Amino acid sequence: MNLSQVSKLSEDQARETLERIRWANGVVCPHCGRVDGHTKLQGKKHRSGVWKCNSGCAKQFTATVGTVMEGSHLPIRIWLMAFSILCSAKKGVSALQLQRQLGLGSYRSAWHLCHRIRFAMSRNPLKGMLDGVVMVDETFVGGKPRYEHGKPRKKGPSGKRMAVVALVERGGRVKSWPIADVTAATLKGAIDDHVARSASIQTDTLMSYKGIGKWFKGGHQTVNHAKREYARGDVSTNEAESYFALLKRGITGSFHSVSKVHLHRYCDEFSYRWNERKTTDAARTEKAIILSEGKRLMYADPIRKAG
Numbered sequence: 001m002n003l004s005q006v007s008k009l010s011e012d013q014a015r016e017t018l019e020r021i022r023w024a025n026g027v028v029c030p031h032c033g034r035v036d037g038h039t040k041l042q043g044k045k046h047r048s049g050v051w052k053c054n055s056g057c058a059k060q061f062t063a064t065v066g067t068v069m070e071g072s073h074l075p076i077r078i079w080l081m082a083f084s085i086l087c088s089a090k091k092g093v094s095a096l097q098l099q100r101q102l103g104l105g106s107y108r109s110a111w112h113l114c115h116r117i118r119f120a121m122s123r124n125p126l127k128g129m130l131d132g133v134v135m136v137d138e139t140f141v142g143g144k145p146r147y148e149h150g151k152p153r154k155k156g157p158s159g160k161r162m163a164v165v166a167l168v169e170r171g172g173r174v175k176s177w178p179i180a181d182v183t184a185a186t187l188k189g190a191i192d193d194h195v196a197r198s199a200s201i202q203t204d205t206l207m208s209y210k211g212i213g214k215w216f217k218g219g220h221q222t223v224n225h226a227k228r229e230y231a232r233g234d235v236s237t238n239e240a241e242s243y244f245a246l247l248k249r250g251i252t253g254s255f256h257s258v259s260k261v262h263l264h265r266y267c268d269e270f271s272y273r274w275n276e277r278k279t280t281d282a283a284r285t286e287k288a289i290i291l292s293e294g295k296r297l298m299y300a301d302p303i304r305k306a307g
């Protein structure tokens with residue numbers, strides 16, 4: 001299911017597509033979990049796509065119940081298109097662009113749509129430990145550029161720069177999120193929580209990482225960026241830097257600015273696409289839709305949270 005296919009669907013076809021994705025192994029009641037005895041309610045009395053759980057809780061449900069789509073007034077076709085766009089865009093898509101592309105009435109609903117899909121992409125708590133060669137790097141995003149018109153900026157505040165850490169398995173998964181600072185306690189804590197003891201750690205020569213090698217079987221290797229050393233044999237932080245390059249291009253190019261409150265959502269989005277990069281756009285989209293299950297109640301309204 002790619003974007004051009006989805007855009008041609010009627011609302012009924014879009015609903016059937018969602019049901020096929022969500023219930024690939026048969027219809028499941030989102031209220032009680034029963035996998036049998038459901039009937040689709042027919043006739044003019046009922047909205048289309050309403051099911052009834054006959055053998056279990058006797059409640060009615062649709063394919064959006066229990067997902068980030070529940071309670072939305074947007075057509076399912078728009079949801080599927082939005083999932084498809086966000087799952088395919090390497091550098092992200094702004095809410096404004098999505099509003100234009102989907103012809104949405106308000107910026108606010110486009111913004112909500114984006115954040116709900118980011119939430120669907122998130123894996124909370126981050127599952128499984130990273131292993132093998134794990135490259136760790138930290139960066140700062142946001143704030144104003146240090147250079148303007150090719151010269152160092154002289155005037156004005158620099159804005160709030162926010163620290164982000166990325167832990168990247170060589171050729172594998174990434175885990176990335178905002179951190180309070182880049183002290184040894186914070187960075188070592190991040191590595192300790194998410195990397196298996198059998199791994200080896202590769203970083204630059206930042207002092208905060210010093211001594212981390214004794215916790216890991218594969219030890220700790222460094223490259224010295226200050227001496228313009230970016231790779232030495234098998235040692236580098238290249239993949240972590242590639243991840244950050246995408247995230248930064250997204251933040252400055254697509255989103256223009258990102259507040260501290262929402263930064264973790266953008267990290268989730270970019271991590272999701274990175275972790276699913278070896279699959280097709282269509283498969284990446286379907287997986288995000290499946291991941292949106294069970295997230296209805298966990299979803300905290302980003303506007304309310306931002307206060």
Ligand SMILES: [Zn+2]
Nearest residue numbers: 029032053057
């Ligand atoms: Zn039920």
